[in-house]
Amino acid sequence: AQRVTQPEKLLSVFKGAPVELKCNYSYSGSPELFWYVQYSRQRLQLLLRHISRESIKGFTADLNKGETSFHLKKPFAQEEDSAMYYCANLSPLNTGFQKLVFGTGTRLLVSP
Amino acid sequence: DVKVTQSSRYLVKRTGEKVFLECVQDMDHENMFWYRQDPGLGLRLIYFSYDVKMKEKGDIPEGYSVSREKKERFSLILESASTNQTSMYLCASAIWASRGLYEQYFGPGTRLTVT
Numbered sequence: 001a002q003r004v005t006q007p008e009k010l011l012s013v014f015k016g017a018p019v020e021l022k023c024n025y026s027y028s029g030s031p032e033l034f035w036y037v038q039y040s041r042q043r044l045q046l047l048l049r050h051i052s053r054e055s056i057k058g059f060t061a062d063l064n065k066g067e068t069s070f071h072l073k074k075p076f077a078q079e080e081d082s083a084m085y086y087c088a089n090l091s092p093l094n095t096g097f098q099k100l101v102f103g104t105g106t107r108l109l110v111s112p
Numbered sequence: 113d114v115k116v117t118q119s120s121r122y123l124v125k126r127t128g129e130k131v132f133l134e135c136v137q138d139m140d141h142e143n144m145f146w147y148r149q150d151p152g153l154g155l156r157l158i159y160f161s162y163d164v165k166m167k168e169k170g171d172i173p174e175g176y177s178v179s180r181e182k183k184e185r186f187s188l189i190l191e192s193a194s195t196n197q198t199s200m201y202l203c204a205s206a207i208w209a210s211r212g213l214y215e216q217y218f219g220p221g222t223r224l225t226v227t
Contacts, residue, residue, distance in 0.1 A: 104154035
């Protein structure tokens with residue numbers, strides 16, 4: 001079965017420090033990966049997709065097929081980045097439909 | 113803007129009660145999902161639906177059932193609530209999209225406590 005692994009439950013950094021939230025996946029096909037974020041008292045929302053190669057709120061994530069990783073990075077963390085972050089992989093089903101497989105999440109805490 | 117709403121933000125029920133959690137989306141999405149969110153366990157898929165009256169089991173369907181009579185509404189049913197079903201329940205909807213465009217839209221969640 002497909003798995004998405006986020007090894008850190010909690011990542012605590014100071015404002016202005018670099019941040020890297022780790023994500024590894026197990027999937028034999030071509031992965032389609034996402035980062036979702038949940039700020040305090042807000043709903044879960046999409047942060048970025050690997051296929052878009054975009055930078056959102058200063059965050060980037062590069063797919064590394066050799067290491068089967070999709071780590072989320074930001075060079076200078078801000079207090080407002082404090083949130084719960086989930087990595088997810090899109091899983092095709094033999095019915096032709098799709099579902100997201102989520103990791104267990106990493107809570108990022110940015111202190112002043 | 114896609115809107116996914118859930119009927120209750122907080123719910124307290126007694127063990128053995130039948131519990132209904134309702135989810136409504138207003139964007140004509142075919143796909144709808146129910147997850148539970150627990151600390152340290154992330155999001156786990158309970159059930160999903162790809163069309164009206166169609167449902168498929170997710171990773172943890174035991175103790176739950178679902179109903180989708182209309183495209184915009186997806187209900188999660190706890191037939192006989194138990195304390196281990198105390199959790200945050202998230203509903204999501206999505207439209208099938210070509211590679212790179214897939215996105216699930218989430219509701220605000222229902223925090224269910226079973227006493």
